[in-house]
Amino acid sequence: VKDGFDSFMDKEIHDQPKAVADTLLGRTDATGALVLDELRIPESTLRSIDKIIVIACGTAAYSGHVAKYAIEHWCRIPVEVELAHEFRYRDPILTARTLVVAISQSGETMDTLMAVRHAREQGASVLAIVNTNGSTIPRESDAVLYTHAGPEVAVASTKAFLAQITACYLLGLYLAQLRGTKFADELREILHELQALPDKIQHVLDGEAAVREVAQAMKDEPSFLFLGRHVGYPVALEGALKLKEIAYIHAEGFAAGELKHGPIALVDEGQPVFVIAPSPRGRDQLHHKVVSNIQEVRARGARTLVIAEEGDEAVAPYADIVFRVPQTPTLLSPLVAVVPLQIFASELAKAKGLDVDQPRNLAKSVTVE
Numbered sequence: 303v304k305d306g307f308d309s310f311m312d313k314e315i316h317d318q319p320k321a322v323a324d325t326l327l328g329r330t331d332a333t334g335a336l337v338l339d340e341l342r343i344p345e346s347t348l349r350s351i352d353k354i355i356v357i358a359c360g361t362a363a364y365s366g367h368v369a370k371y372a373i374e375h376w377c378r379i380p381v382e383v384e385l386a387h388e389f390r391y392r393d394p395i396l397t398a399r400t401l402v403v404a405i406s407q408s409g410e411t412m413d414t415l416m417a418v419r420h421a422r423e424q425g426a427s428v429l430a431i432v433n434t435n436g437s438t439i440p441r442e443s444d445a446v447l448y449t450h451a452g453p454e455v456a457v458a459s460t461k462a463f464l465a466q467i468t469a470c471y472l473l474g475l476y477l478a479q480l481r482g483t484k485f486a487d488e489l490r491e492i493l494h495e496l497q498a499l500p501d502k503i504q505h506v507l508d509g510e511a512a513v514r515e516v517a518q519a520m521k522d523e524p525s526f527l528f529l530g531r532h533v534g535y536p537v538a539l540e541g542a543l544k545l546k547e548i549a550y551i552h553a554e555g556f557a558a559g560e561l562k563h564g565p566i567a568l569v570d571e572g573q574p575v576f577v578i579a580p581s582p583r584g585r586d587q588l589h590h591k592v593v594s595n596i597q598e599v600r601a602r603g604a605r606t607l608v609i610a611e612e613g614d615e616a617v618a619p620y621a622d623i624v625f626r627v628p629q630t631p632t633l634l635s636p637l638v639a640v641v642p643l644q645i646f647a648s649e650l651a652k653a654k655g656l657d658v659d660q661p662r663n664l665a666k667s668v669t670v671e
């Protein structure tokens with residue numbers, strides 16, 4: 303079942319090119335336009351949406367963070383992302399023009415299910431993005447967009463996360479197509495880039511030995527920090543969560559811009575800091591700002607582990623270690639940038655002799671509130 307891998311988590315990390323490819327499969331027609339037949343929400347409703355609220359927990363919520371950047375950019379619809387258990391116990395402002403997107407691998411997470419009920423009671427339409435066929439959340443939602451990651455066994459989510467992000471991109475591109483906020487050829491270009499992602503993920507996996515070697519050497523570190531901006535921020539949060547979950551190491555993810563507002567006080571001689579560097583080919587100041595952040599922590603003694611694009615030489619002088627990922631448009635880059643962090647956590651947990659697939663105190667699906 304583990305296909306020769308040491309753990310289900312390792313197997314599932316290696317399943318990721320297929321998880322993304324399968325989630326994209328069959329969702330375009332002969333002209334290259336997106337067809338999401340399963341969205342049984344009427345097109346007129348989808349056209350009139352004036353707000354999207356993503357509700358989810360844990361890793362699934364981080365996929366929602368990525369969705370916010372992409373959907374707002376492509377569709378010009380405001381997107382809020384909220385932990386389902388927080389949403390559930392407040393008085394959210396929902397109307398018939400609000401689309402609530404509930405993201406869940408298992409489809410059984412009680413916190414998310416309760417939030418779905420809460421949203422529907424107040425008249426919002428709920429679209430579920432779920433991996434498990436026939437589970438409860440899709441049954442209680444207005445429509446479902448399935449991720450096709452296949453069954454995920456390891457408690458720590460990996461391939462489901464990449465499939466969730468992929469499904470969010472499809473939703474965003476579909477809404478942009480429907481609402482005409484992007485030209486058809488632009489949409490086709492982004493879709494084309496997205497279709498190149500499975501091979502790029504495979505390329506990162508092919509280079510995993512270097513990541514594993516560093517993880518083994520760092521197995522006794524007591525704490526790690528993770529920094530990112532824009533879509534690199536949810537990647538940082540996810541990298542930290544993986545390390546906490548399976549390696550039981552204190553790890554915190556920050557928006558890199560927050561550093562000087564507090565967290566930089568944590569940085570001391572030898573503190574390992576992962577930094578997710580955005581593409582230097584992006585149009586804005588993003589890359590430049592992140593390079594400054596790397597310099598800032600390095601100047602205070604941090605050991606910097608930088609995830610950077612191939613060909614990005616600007617990070618090299620400030621990075622103790624660089625993990626390379628293929629060149630990818632910024633909005634799509636989480637699909638490659640998170641992979642070295644998953645491998646790192648898995649290898650580090652293994653080096654500590656821990657059960658990678660069954661971390662203490664955690665269950666695969668959290669069916670109690």
Ligand code: F6R
Nearest residue numbers: 360361362406407408411458459
């Ligand atoms: C992290 C992890 C959890 C789940 C969360 C939501 O590796 O597995 O944070 O992502 O419990 O679970 P689902 O997606 O099943 O609703």
